[in-house]
């Protein structure tokens with residue numbers, strides 16, 4: 459088997475009495491986009507900081523690109539790219555100056571710097587903005603500049619912490635195309651997100667909640683093995699019906715979508731539509747169909763129904 463680019467066992471990180479990462483095991487194979495999917499505060503940033511060697515674990519073992527952390531953190535830094543959650547470039551430097559600065563940090567020669575920067579400006583659509591101050595760019599432009607800076611030294615492994623939180627859907631789509639280009643060129647990528655549609659694009663992902671990994675697999679496999687069934691029904695008084703349904707132990711969640719209710723039921727129900735229609739208060743429901751689970755349904759199931767919306 460090809461050697462994993464990230465291997466973590468029993469990773470724990472405490473801040474005082476608070477456990478931000480609680481026994482994380484992780485294996486990321488090379489050449490894939492691996493996602494961390496989790497709500498605010500679930501530990502995505504802390505996990506990334508542990509895996510980049512910026513933070514030492516309280517317990518556990520981590521090896522990234524063959525480097526044992528935290529001992530070999532300095533050597534690892536040269537081989538990875540890291541795009542932090544907040545824009546971390548200089549707002550009062552121009553696009554080109556920011557990239558030159560990064561090139562100097564990575565020790566590129568003068569001619570290499572010029573060649574690489576011109577290449578990146580073209581790839582990331584920044585060639586008309588070279589003289590613009592980074593602080594005056596739009597969210598999408600900043601994000602492209604941050605990605606260009608993160609890949610300037612051609613890292614084998616790229617960490618991206620919620621990279622698309624400040625960009626519109628079109629820019630997000632383009633950004634993901636760029637990630638797949640990087641992946642096709644041989645890079646491995648770990649990306650954190652709280653967007654379900656983004657998580658679904660990953661080759662593999664881990665669902666994080668309260669510092670714990672609740673599941674990890676390919677999105678399709680997670681959906682196929684979800685352990686629940688999803689039903690949509692139409693009807694009147696949906697707010698009231700929903701309240702009744704979520705009080706049933708067999709119902710994991712119910713959420714309204716326009717004039718329909720989407721209900722997540724335990725897998726044990728052989729005919730979930732008939733079962734739902736037989737529940738008190740549900741007589742007026744109609745047009746019930748069982749539908750394909752989404753990643754959001756998987757998320758609700760795996761996080762122990764903690765979010766009964």
Ligand SMILES: Nc1ncnc2c1ncn2[C@@H]1O[C@H](COP(=O)(O)OP(=O)(O)OP(=O)(O)O)[C@@H](O)[C@H]1O
Nearest residue numbers: 473476478496497498499500501502503504505543
């Ligand atoms: N330096 C720190 N000191 C104390 N607590 C911290 C520290 N860093 C993180 N935490 C706590 O650890 C938990 C996980 O935070 P983290 O930033 O890793 O979550 P996240 O999933 O990245 O959230 P978000 O999506 O909001 O960025 C939070 O409760 C946070 O308050």
